[in-house]
Every structure is written in C-alpha cells, then in structure tokens.
Ligand SMILES: NC(=O)C1=CN([C@@H]2O[C@H](COP(=O)(O)OP(=O)(O)OC[C@H]3O[C@@H](n4cnc5c(N)ncnc54)[C@H](O)[C@@H]3O)[C@@H](O)[C@H]2O)[C@@H](O)CC1
C-alpha cells in the first residue's frame with residue numbers, strides 16, 4: 131500500500147470551494163435523503179438536517195408515511211416525499227431531480243425494501259452516497275454492487291465493511307481487500323473509524339480530525355447527509371467524501387471543550403458544522 135495522503139488543514143483547502151456571493155437556492159444544489167423505517171425516522175431527521183447545514187440549497191427526504199409529521203415538525207426547511215407504505219420503504223419513486231442522493235440511514239432491511247433498493251439502483255444515474263442498511267442489503271446480495279454507478283460513495287463502519295469484504299486477519303489485509311473492492315466497482319469507500327480513511331482505487335486518504343466523542347448514535351447518519359450535501363453542490367465525489375469527513379471530525383474537536391466526550395451527541399455535530407466551515411475561511 132502506498133502512503134496515505136493526510137487530510138489536514140493544508141490539504142483540505144485544495145478541495146474546499148468558497149461560496150459564490152451571487153448564488154441562490156435554485157443553483158446551490160438539491161439533495162434527496164432516502165431512508166427511515168418505523169422507529170428509525172430519527173436517522174433521516176439527523177441526516178437531512180446535516181445536509182441542509184452543510185450548504186445545499188434544497189433538501190428533500192423520501193421516507194415511509196409514518197415519518198411525515200415527525201419530519202415536517204422537526205425540520206420545517208426540509209421537503210417530505212412519502213412511500214405508499216406506512217412503516218417501511220417499498221417503492222422509491224419521485225418526480226424531483228436532485229443533484230445528489232444519500233440512501234440508507236434507518237432504512238431497515240424488509241424484503242420489500244430490498245426490492246425497492248434493487249429497482250432504485252438499476253435506474254439511478256444521480257450521484258449517490260450509500261450508507262447503513264442500504265449497505266447491509268447489498269452485503270446480503272453482492273450482485274447489487276454491479277448496479278452501483280462509478281464514483282458512488284459508500285460509507286461503511288467497520289462492521290458494515292466486514293459484511294461487504296469478509297473478516298480480515300490484519301490491517302494490511304483489510305486495506306488490500308478494501309482497495310480491491312474500490313477498484314473492482316470504481317467506488318469511493320469511506321472506511322469510517324478512528325481514523326477514517328477514504329479509498330479511491332489505489333489512493334488512500336487519512337483524516338486527521340475527530341475524536342472518540344463521535345462514538346455515539348447517529349453520527350454516521352449525519353456524515354451521510356454532509357457528504358450528500360457537498361455532492362449536490364457539485365463537488366467531485368472524492369472531494370465531497372474528503373471534505374465531509376474532515377468537517378464532520380472537526381465539529382467534534384470544536385465541541386469537545388464544551389461537551390466532553392460523554393455528552394456529545396449527533397445533534398452536536400450538526401450544531402458545529404457552521405464553526406467548522408468558518409475555520410476553513412480563517413486559514414488563508
Ligand atoms: N436515531 C436513529 O434513528 C438511529 C438509527 N440508526 C440506524 O440503525 C440502523 C442500524 O445501524 P447500526 O450501525 O446501529 O447497526 P449495525 O448492526 O449495522 O452495526 C452495529 C454493529 O457494528 C459494530 N460496530 C459499529 N461501529 C463499530 C466500530 N467502530 N468498530 C467495531 N465495530 C463496530 C457494533 O459493535 C455492532 O455489533 C441503520 O439503518 C442506522 O442508520 C443508527 O444510526 C443509530 C441512530
């Protein structure tokens with residue numbers, strides 16, 4: 131394996147694009163987050179709020195019906211599309227044209243949802259982030275990987291990665307199998323952990339921000355929203371992954387003196403995205 135490229139302040143400025151003063155919400159990117167199931171609507175709430183707070187102009191969600199009032203109440207800025215089913219997603223259809231889609235947070239793995247994911251992957255040509263249960267469904271039916279378009283970003287945590295590539299005996303084996311998967315399907319793999327690494331074929335990036343405060347429910351769902359937002363804003367997929375992971379980690383570094391490790395929660399990531407962006411502006 132070649133040496134990783136460390137994602138630090140200097141490296142991130144090669145990827146970061148400053149906002150255009152004359153932009154408006156119609157050209158600032160529209161992202162769609164698909165996920166949720168009964169009891170896990172919170173995952174989509176977190177993901178879609180993080181998506182908005184990372185700068186895209188419009189955010190929609192596609193969720194089961196039971197999440198409608200929850201989403202509209204929790205985040206009035208987000209637009210809500212619903213499945214025909216009450217508690218699960220069974221048929222992913224929408225008439226909007228988002229510039230990026232994030233799929234998986236809280237999705238569940240019901241048979242109807244597995245079929246819906248299959249039909250969606252067959253048709254979809256929009257830049258995509260795949261996380262959580264969408265990855266788990268793919269792990270159970272690896273043929274689905276062949277439907278994933280080039281430069282799709284996938285964001286497995288270590289257990290999800292193991293479901294995708296099988297158990298490993300050493301760090302070297304884990305890296306070489308992940309690189310092989312990235313090359314075989316031309317996907318960008320965000321290997322979440324401490325540290326998070328981003329794999330784009332033979333190129334390995336290693337993040338330098340973040341801390342153990344992030345070891346709490348929903349922080350991965352938030353990351354999916356952040357990367358989807360950057361993709362919708364026309365960042366190249368690898369830059370969206372790198373910048374999303376860097377800013378996500380930075381929120382925990384910024385918040386730590388106030389929250390300590392114990393009381394930091396996924397909503398604190400979202401609350402600190404603004405400060406993380408501002409620290410990029412100050413570095414010039
Ligand atoms: N508020 C909500 O609605 C939440 C919904 N969530 C959703 O719940 C579903 C299940 O996701 P989960 O990730 O909880 O379940 P999984 O079964 O995919 O992963 C949990 C397993 O992975 C292991 N694991 C996780 N991180 C690890 C690490 N860094 N190193 C080693 N092992 C690790 C755990 O020990 C556990 O065995 C997903 O759809 C997810 O999006 C979760 O994100 C939690 C919050």
Ligand SMILES: Nc1ncnc2c1ncn2[C@@H]1O[C@H](COP(=O)(O)OP(=O)(O)O)[C@@H](O)[C@H]1O
Pocket residue numbers: 262287322323324325326340341342343344345346347348349350351352353
């Ligand atoms: N000890 C740690 N140090 C740094 N980052 C961590 C640590 N533990 C977890 N994280 C980060 O928190 C996030 C957890 O994602 P995930 O396991 O998918 O959470 P969830 O599914 O609950 O949203 C990942 O971005 C991961 O890198």
Ligand SMILES: [Mg+2]
Pocket residue numbers: 261262287350351
């Ligand atoms: Mg997760």
